[in-house]
Amino acid sequence: MIPLHLLPVAEGGLLAAAVTRQPLDNLDKVLVAAHVGALGVYVVTAAWIKLSLLRAQRVIPPAQAAIVGQRVGTDFTVVSWAAFAVTGASGYWLLGRAGLADPASPQTLFVNAHLLDSAYGWKILIMIALWYLLVISSIFLTFVFRPRLTRRLAPTDPPASLERLQQEQASAVRWIDILAWFNLVVALGAFLAGFAISFDETVLRIVR
Numbered sequence: 001m002i003p004l005h006l007l008p009v010a011e012g013g014l015l016a017a018a019v020t021r022q023p024l025d026n027l028d029k030v031l032v033a034a035h036v037g038a039l040g041v042y043v044v045t046a047a048w049i050k051l052s053l054l055r056a057q058r059v060i061p062p063a064q065a066a067i068v069g070q071r072v073g074t075d076f077t078v079v080s081w082a083a084f085a086v087t088g089a090s091g092y093w094l095l096g097r098a099g100l101a102d103p104a105s106p107q108t109l110f111v112n113a114h115l116l117d118s119a120y121g122w123k124i125l126i127m128i129a130l131w132y133l134l135v136i137s138s139i140f141l142t143f144v145f146r147p148r149l150t151r152r153l154a155p156t157d158p159p160a161s162l163e164r165l166q167q168e169q170a171s172a173v174r175w176i177d178i179l180a181w182f183n184l185v186v187a188l189g190a191f192l193a194g195f196a197i198s199f200d201e202t203v204l205r206i207v208r
């Protein structure tokens with residue numbers, strides 16, 4: 001593992017600021033705030049739905065609970081994808097400004113391979129890998145399982161298909177619950193990786 005100050009860094013960007021112990025510039029501050037803030041909104045909203053809304057749904061009639069769940073689920077889908085987009089875009093922008101992004105290296109998730117000679121690089125890679133996991137899991141949630149909840153039978157469908165539909169919807173509800181918990185844990189893991197960087201290598205190193 002090579003120390004941070006020996007990494008080839010471009011001028012500007014968080015890492016260069018850390019290495020030369022310069023203050024962050026304004027664009028970096030905005031990018032970090034957007035990067036952490038967007039995923040923060042996602043985690044707080046997801047936790048609120050899990051802890052508060054689902055509890056409330058248990059004490060209202062099932063038909064109303066289903067409508068509330070559908071509405072909140074749709075809004076949360078929009079919040080999630082907006083948060084993933086802002087976090088991903090600001091993250092790669094931060095990396096690009098520091099000269100550490102590599103569009104020709106999909107095998108390192110578009111991070112410059114040299115960066116993986118440092119502990120810093122591995123923490124970045126873990127953070128990004130967790131973000132891709134979130135995106136993949138959310139693709140299943142949004143495009144596979146959620147549409148199953150609103151599927152209806154056609155009048156011409158045979159009676160046996162009603163039972164199949166009910167089973168399919170019950171399984172979709174279970175999968176949505178599992179993936180929602182999975183996403184929450186993965187997002188918290190990415191926060192841990194991000195804060196490990198922040199405490200060990202960059203922002204807090206600069207102000208220390």
Ligand code: HEM
Binds near residue numbers: 124
């Ligand atoms: C679930 C997704 C993610 C979360 C929760 C997350 C969280 C964080 C946190 C907490 C920080 C520390 C900010 C600080 O310095 O105080 C950080 C920094 C950073 N993140 Fe992420 N991140 C995520 C995804 C990504 C992605 C997809 C990229 C893409 C390249 C990325 C690139 C970066 C970079 C370059 C930094 C700055 C590192 C430095 O301080 O030198 N992150 N992230």
